Amino acid sequence: MKIACIGTGFVGVVTSTVFASHGHEVVGLDIEKNKVESLSKGEVPFFEPGLSELLKKTLADGHLTFTTSYENAIADAEIIFIMVGTPSAADGQADLKYVFASAESMAPYLKEDAIVVVKSTVPPGTSKKVEEIIKQKTEIPFTTASVPEFLREGTAVEDTLHPSRVVIGATDKKAIEKLTQLHRPLSDKIIIMKPESAQMSKYAANTYLATRITFINQIADLCEKNGADVQEVIAGIGEDSRIGDHYWYPGFGYGGSCFPKDVSELAAYSRAVGESNNLMNKVHELNSARTPYLMKKLEEKVGGWKDKQVAVLGLAFKPNTDDTRQAPSIAIIEYLQQSGANIFGFDPKAKWTGKKDNFSQKESLEETLIDADVVIAVIEWPEIISFDFSKTKLNKKQFFIDGRNQFDPAIVKNWNYTYLGIGRK
Ligand code: UGA
Secondary structure, eight states, X not given: OEEEEEOOSHHHHHHHHHHHHTTOEEEEEOSOHHHXXXXXXXXXXXXXXXXXXHHHHHHHHTSEXXXXXXXXXXXXXXXXXXXXXXXXXXXXXXXXXXXXXXHHHHGGGOOXXXXXXXXXXXXXXHHHHHHHHHHTTOOSOEEEEEOOOOOOTTSHHHHHHSOXXXXXXXXXXXXXXXXXXXHTTTOSOEEEEOHHHHXXXXXXXXXXHHHHHHHHHHHHHHHHHHTOOHHHHHHHHHTSTTTOSSSOOOSSOOOSSSHHHHHHHHHHHHHHTTOOSSHHHHHHHHHHHHHHHHHHHHHHHHTOSTTOEEEEEOOSSSTTOOOOTTOHHHHHHHHHHHTTOEEEEEOSSOOOOSOOTTEEEOSSHHHHTTTOSEEEEOSOOHHHHXXXXXXXXXXXXXXXXXTTSOSOHHHHHHTTOEEEOSSOO
């Protein structure tokens, strides 16, 4: 099939590359010339396992090209995916200006019976607005649909090649058939629904997962009050198939470009539609307060942050990405800076771009741990959780904060550190 992918951000590059790898003729479009030039050379502007190799392969096979021209991308396309950014607006809801601008720009070049698919995360009702915008500029018959994205950073290629399900929000029979045909080789779980339901499914999935993390973080806080170990509690509840034992890592709170944004957007949307007394508002509030709350509690345990040498391990918002958007490390480092600590940071891929006051990023774990009074293992990068910290133990009292409960407290104590986990002694 001939496919156009508008927007070469994270979702755009992964989606266009995966469809091209299945032999479709894909054109990726972006208004930023630099991005188009580097992608055309096979350069991915961020780290995502497996993506660079697949991009190079699909470019070489001739299945994928990039352009800045709407005419080039749209004129032949049977399916057009809108995958542009939807930053949060001042009122907290999704700002749809880029979605609407792309709809307006593509309209004059649309081919008859083209299917315009919104993949960006947008509130219910957006496909109808996109349709109205396009209709103002063309008489050509076309349809719209909504196919939300459920990929995770760090496993994005795998998630797109083998999605757990594909949700198609559409009402037009021909569009449903064609989108099913496109996605069938990727998954046999194709769920057809109204566009509004598809858009709500995306918000509901992310908000549920964010709520689950917030819930286990709160259970961890209660465990600390009574001597229970949250990891044992997770084992105790996880065997119940209604609950499950996955996606239960307590820590400094969720981050990334999706959960914080999607939860606060759904909260803002709920307020806008007169449903303000709900969970979404509270989850966002609790997660935003999570890191300062923990840092304050830990401050007492380590005897104050002032003048302490602190090693912050893991600057990305999670392993296998160089993305630091809304990463817990940002709030941790800012808290430490304000508290007068000296900070060394380490991450295998991500670079710290915040204020450098009392902070320097090191190239190796060994350098980061030089002279540390407190080690904070924030993110469960394999390099960090498999490191032998006995090698770097100094001849002084050192605290080891296991921000993800990835270490065995007995081993850390054996290394001679004072162990501080989340929701466990
Ligand atoms: C998330 C969703 O998992 C994807 O399904 C969705 O498509 C994506 O958002 C999106 O909307 O584009 P992602 O942000 O890449 O994907 O990362 P996750 O692996 O879900 O982690 C999100 C945050 O939650 C991270 O900060 C992670 O460390 C944290 N987390 C995750 C926990 O604190 N505890 C856990 O048990 C799991």
